[in-house]
Amino acid sequence: xxxxxxxxxxxxxxxxxxxxxxxxxxxxxxxxxxxxxxxxxxxxxxxxxxxxxxxxxxxxxxxxxxxxxxxxxxxxxxxxxxxxxxxxxxxxxxxxxxxxxxxxxxxxxxxxxxxxxxxxxxxxxxxxxxxxxxxxxxxxxxxxxxxxxxxxxxxxxxxxxxxxxxxxxxxxxxxxxxxxxxxxxxxxxxxxxxxxxxxxxxxxxxxxxxxxxxxxxxxxxxxxxxxxxxxxxxxxxxxxxxxxxxxxxxxxxxxxxxxxxxxxxxxxxxxxxxxxxxxxxxxxxxxxxxxxxxxxxxxxxxxxxxxxxxxxxxxxxxxxxxxxxxxxxxxxxxxxxxxxxxxxxxxxxxxxxxxxxxxxxxxxxxxxxxx
Amino acid sequence: xxxxxxxxxxxxxxxxxxxxxxxxxxxxxxxxxxxxxxxxxxxxxxxxxxxxxxxxxxxxxxxxxxxxxxxxxxxxxxxxxxxxxxxxxxxxxxxxxxxxxxxxxxxxxxxxxxxxxxxxxxxxxxxxxxxxxxxxxxxxxxxxxxxxxxxxxxxxxxxxxxxxxxxxxxxxxxxxxxxxxxxxxxxxxxxxxxxxxxxxxxxxxxxxxxxxxxxxxxxxxxxxxxxxxxxxxxxxxxxxxxxxxxxxxxxxxxxxxxxxxxxxxxxxxxxxxxxxxxxxxxxxxxxxxxxxxxxxxxxxxxxxxxxxxxxxxxxxxxxxxxxxxxxxxxxxxxxxxxxxxxxxxxxxxxxxxxxxxxxxxxxxxxxxxxx
Numbered sequence: 001x002x003x004x005x006x007x008x009x010x011x012x013x014x015x016x017x018x019x020x021x022x023x024x025x026x027x028x029x030x031x032x033x034x035x036x037x038x039x040x041x042x043x044x045x046x047x048x049x050x051x052x053x054x055x056x057x058x059x060x061x062x063x064x065x066x067x068x069x070x071x072x073x074x075x076x077x078x079x080x081x082x083x084x085x086x087x088x089x090x091x092x093x094x095x096x097x098x099x100x101x102x103x104x105x106x107x108x109x110x111x112x113x114x115x116x117x118x119x120x121x122x123x124x125x126x127x128x129x130x131x132x133x134x135x136x137x138x139x140x141x142x143x144x145x146x147x148x149x150x151x152x153x154x155x156x157x158x159x160x161x162x163x164x165x166x167x168x169x170x171x172x173x174x175x176x177x178x179x180x181x182x183x184x185x186x187x188x189x190x191x192x193x194x195x196x197x198x199x200x201x202x203x204x205x206x207x208x209x210x211x212x213x214x215x216x217x218x219x220x221x222x223x224x225x226x227x228x229x230x231x232x233x234x235x236x237x238x239x240x241x242x243x244x245x246x247x248x249x250x251x252x253x254x255x256x257x258x259x260x261x262x263x264x265x266x267x268x269x270x271x272x273x274x275x276x277x278x279x280x281x282x283x284x285x286x287x288x289x290x291x292x293x294x295x296x297x298x299x300x301x302x303x304x305x306x307x308x309x310x311x312x313x314x315x316x317x318x319x320x321x322x323x324x325x326x327x328x329x330x331x332x333x334x335x336x337x338x339x340x341x342x343x344x345x346x347x348x349x350x351x352x353x354x355x356x357x358x359x360x361x362x363x364x365x366x367x368x369x370x371x
Numbered sequence: 372x373x374x375x376x377x378x379x380x381x382x383x384x385x386x387x388x389x390x391x392x393x394x395x396x397x398x399x400x401x402x403x404x405x406x407x408x409x410x411x412x413x414x415x416x417x418x419x420x421x422x423x424x425x426x427x428x429x430x431x432x433x434x435x436x437x438x439x440x441x442x443x444x445x446x447x448x449x450x451x452x453x454x455x456x457x458x459x460x461x462x463x464x465x466x467x468x469x470x471x472x473x474x475x476x477x478x479x480x481x482x483x484x485x486x487x488x489x490x491x492x493x494x495x496x497x498x499x500x501x502x503x504x505x506x507x508x509x510x511x512x513x514x515x516x517x518x519x520x521x522x523x524x525x526x527x528x529x530x531x532x533x534x535x536x537x538x539x540x541x542x543x544x545x546x547x548x549x550x551x552x553x554x555x556x557x558x559x560x561x562x563x564x565x566x567x568x569x570x571x572x573x574x575x576x577x578x579x580x581x582x583x584x585x586x587x588x589x590x591x592x593x594x595x596x597x598x599x600x601x602x603x604x605x606x607x608x609x610x611x612x613x614x615x616x617x618x619x620x621x622x623x624x625x626x627x628x629x630x631x632x633x634x635x636x637x638x639x640x641x642x643x644x645x646x647x648x649x650x651x652x653x654x655x656x657x658x659x660x661x662x663x664x665x666x667x668x669x670x671x672x673x674x675x676x677x678x679x680x681x682x683x684x685x686x687x688x689x690x691x692x693x694x695x696x697x698x699x700x701x702x703x704x705x706x707x708x709x710x711x712x713x714x715x716x717x718x719x720x721x722x723x724x725x726x727x728x729x730x731x732x733x734x735x736x737x738x739x740x741x742x
Contacts, residue, residue: 029695198701201677201693203574203598209677209694217695225700227574227677228600229632233706236634236664261600263607267638293607306572306580306598309680311691318691320682322572323580324400324588329596330569335604 001172001186003032003218009136010057010173011064013129020064024051025173029214030312037061040069040086047093047100053207054174055248055284056135059099063131065090066107067124070117077117083108096257096299096334098249102283103131132176138281138348139178146184146244146279146346147191153241154193161222162188163241165198165231168259169211170246170279180246180279182215184346189221197223198234202259204306204331228261232268243269243276244346250278250285252366254339254354255292260332266341278337278354279346287366290356292336303329372543372557374403374589380507381428381544382435384500391435395422396544400585401683408432411440411457418464418471421576425545426619426655427506430470434502436461437478438495441488448488454479467628467670467705469620473654474502503547509652509719510549517555517615517650517717518562524612525564532593533559534612536569536602539630540582541617541650551617551650553586555717560592568594569605573630575677575702599632603639614640614647615717621649621656623737625710625725626663631703637712649708649725650717658737661727663707674700 001008011022017036024033026049035051037043043065046052052061069086076082087108091101110127111120153162170181178186188195197216202208209225216223226234234240243265249257256262256278269276289295306329308319323329342354352358360366372379382393388407395404397420406422408414414436417423423432440457447453458479462472481498482491524533541552549557559566568587573579580596587594597605605611614636620628627633627649640647660666677700679690694700713725723729731737 030692199698201574203572203600206693209698209700213694213698217698223698225674225677225694225698227631227702228598229574229630229635229706230701230703232634232638233631233669233703236707259600260598260604263603264600264635264639267603267642268635271638298604303596306596309682309691309693311680311693312696313684313689313691318684318689320680320684320689320691321401322577322680322682323584323596325683327570327580327584327588327594327596329580330601331598332601332604335600336607 001177001219009176010052011060011132013064013125020068022046022052022061023173025053025211026051027317029210030317037064037068039072040065040089043068043090044093050205054169055097055099055246056139056175056180056281057173058094058097059103059283060132060135060176062090062100062103063107063128066104066111067121067128070111070121070124077120080112083111094299095297096248098286099283106131135281136176139175139180139183141348142180142279142281142346143178143183143187145351147187149242149277149346149351150184150188150193150195157241159194161194161196163196163198163239165200165234165240165243165265166212167200167208167245167262167265168202169207171212171215173211173215174246180281181244182212183279184244185221186219189219195221197221198231198240199223199225200228200231200261201225202261203228207259231265235268235272235274240274243274244279247278247280247284248334249296250280251289251292251295252285252287252359253290253356254342254345254359256337256342257292257296257334258337260335263335263337266337270341275343276341277344277346278342281348282363282366285359285363285366293338296336298335299333301331301333303331306331372548372590380547381423382431382503384435384496391439393417393423393432394544396424396582397422398688399581401688408435408439410443411436411460414439415460415464424578425540426468426470426617427510427546427551427652429465429468430474430654431503431506431547433461433471433474434478434499437475437482438492438499441482441492441495448491451483454482465670466668467619469657470654477502506652507547510546510551510554512719513551513650513652513717514549514554514558516722518558520648520717520722521555521559521564521566521613528612530565532565532567534567534569534610536571536605536611536614536636537583538571538579538616538633538636539573540578542583542586544582544586545617551652552615553583554650555615556592557590560590566592568592569602569611570594570596571599571602571632572596573632574599578630602636606639606643606645611645614645615650618649618651618655619705620667621651622660622663622666623656623658623730624661624727625713625716625730627708627713628663628667628705629708631706634706634708637708641712646714647712648715648717649713652719653734653737656730656734656737664709667707669706670704672702672704674702677702
């Protein structure tokens with residue numbers, strides 16, 4: 001996607017330097033910083049401390065992480081046990097992220113199938129690059145399938161703006177291109193459909209107000225930042241036509257783990273008869289589980305992410321403490337939206353209802369584990 | 372209530388100086404500032420800019436505002452039209468606040484019934500002081516009636532902590548003593564019932580993390596600050612036993628206007644079979660309307676309240692900008708929770724269900740306007 005006229009992705013392989021590079025998203029929208037990932041620990045830190053975030057991008061970073069690990073391994077590069085252990089460390093960086101396990105395992109398997117160290121490095125890089133291109137293609141297709149949903153609403157409204165609410169950032173910054181939740185929005189916009197996006201700020205880390213608003217603004221899409229509290233009121237008053245969110249892990253029965261607060265928006269959408277779609281590549285499905293509330297572990301993160309808010313203060317990035325310094329905080333990072341609240345999934349293979357039958361009809365090749 | 376061992380209220384008449392004083396709540400919990408209100412414009416600014424906030428306190432401030440207006444009026448003090456116009460200005464300071472209209476009108480009527488200027492001033496002060504004492508008494512009674520709800524849950528849990536979620540600040544800072552939503556909590560705590568409070572931070576102005584957490588901490592009540600997004604997840608996992616919130620205006624049929632985001636918590640409570648109570652003095656009921664979504668005007672406030680977050684940065688209070696500087700924001704301050712989602716009301720006359728019949732059985736004297 002374009003930033004100030006320049007094509008950019010959130011992760012890439014720099015052929016000149018032979019390194020993997022990422023946008024350090026922690027300082028957006030106020031500072032644009034690029035980081036090299038040259039060790040396994042760099043990759044783990046980038047995932048854990050959220051230089052990179054968003055299901056598909058975490059998957060791509062995990063995939064590149066195996067390559068980085070192999071480059072760093074040198075004489076241990078042929079030691080299967082070493083590689084498997086390092087890959088386990090990569091997968092432990094974020095417990096809720098389906099794509100991370102998927103990306104790491106896929107590249108690890110490819111590398112392990114090669115005998116020589118040089119072949120392993122080469123195969124890992126190629127496989128990681130393929131993961132990235134596949135994710136970009138998946139997002140493009142999600143955009144195309146989602147377009148028809150947006151277009152139908154636009155036609156019903158006689159071309160008046162389609163108001164779409166989204167939570168967190170499931171944009172290109174979270175993916176490779178287009179995004180997942182934003183793919184139908186960008187595709188509709190590029191097809192001259194009038195869209196306006198309500199951007200949930202998405203506490204505690206404000207990925208909505210910091211990242212989604214920045215992305216949409218750079219692409220020229222009309223948007224308005226709102227608090228996470230506001231969506232229900234807007235829906236009650238006919239100011240939301242459609243909700244589209246991403247997901248970090250979705251069960252084969254359609255339960256959706258996504259950024260904390262998604263469940264509340266799904267309840268409000270249901271209460272106000274507003275379609276609630278989840279956009280995802282198939283790599284985000286966990287084919288092995290059905291009950292999301294029971295079986296998806298929810299990451300608890302540092303309470304200081306709630307207590308301190310980061311922003312720009314006269315040109316400098318500062319953190320301010322909001323609650324009393326001795327008040328504890330709890331930081332559950334995700335919640336699970338039961339399938340009964342989801343209108344449908346927008347995937348790279350098309351749109352389906354949030355039932356195990358419909359999902360498995362679209363993905364009949366995904367019986368149990370994909371690995 | 373006590374702050375560092377000293378009895379304090381959020382508004383009081385200082386007999387020594389003959390002035391009305393308030394805590395400027397904008398800088399809590401990091402700075403404790405007291406302001407004099409000596410002109411009508413001071414009072415309007417204190418209400419509009421939220422030095423004071425919370426339905427009962429806004430009502431008390433409006434009541435004192437009539438007294439302040441009369442003191443300032445001097446030779447215009449016997450001019451009925453002048454007083455009525457100034458009172459209208461006071462009532463316009465916040466459009467959603469039922470108690471403001473009620474407090475101002477009550478003291479204005481008392482003042483207008485007196486012939487001489489001196490009598491008007493005296494009557495206004497006495498009436499305002501009476502409003503304040505009545506509100507304190509109401510909150511005490513709300514605490515007593517709410518206690519039985521908390522005690523019942525505590526007994527069912529064999530004394531294990533009762534987890535109560537609250538949104539915004541409906542504590543003593545919003546009232547005079549005890550608070551409304553917090554009155555059952557403080558009363559339970561003072562009766563040695565083990566309680567733990569989940570404090571919604573309450574974006575955009577963070578009255579939960581700034582004020583409720585501060586109040587509870589000062590009183591020694593266990594609490595944990597959470598994002599507004601978290602409540603649904605906690606409810607899904609059995610970590611919330613009870614929700615209690617306040618309200619800025621409630622219709623005779625039981626629709627509840629309260630801080631934006633309340634509706635989302637009510638939906639989650641319903642979905643998880645968790646009791647959802649609204650605590651209020653009768654002055655917060657609007658006896659003239661039934662349909663809250665259609666008939667309660669929702670205040671839209673400055674978008675910069677969303678864009679900038681205030682907090683402590685190394686001992687100084689700073690504001691940081693979170694979204695891109697050119698991204699617009701919309702700041703709807705309240706939402707309406709339909710009566711169907713409310714388990715019951717805790718009032719100074721007892722607990723009732725959220726139906727017009729039950730409410731009017733408790734308040735048979737409140738047929739139509741209270742004025």
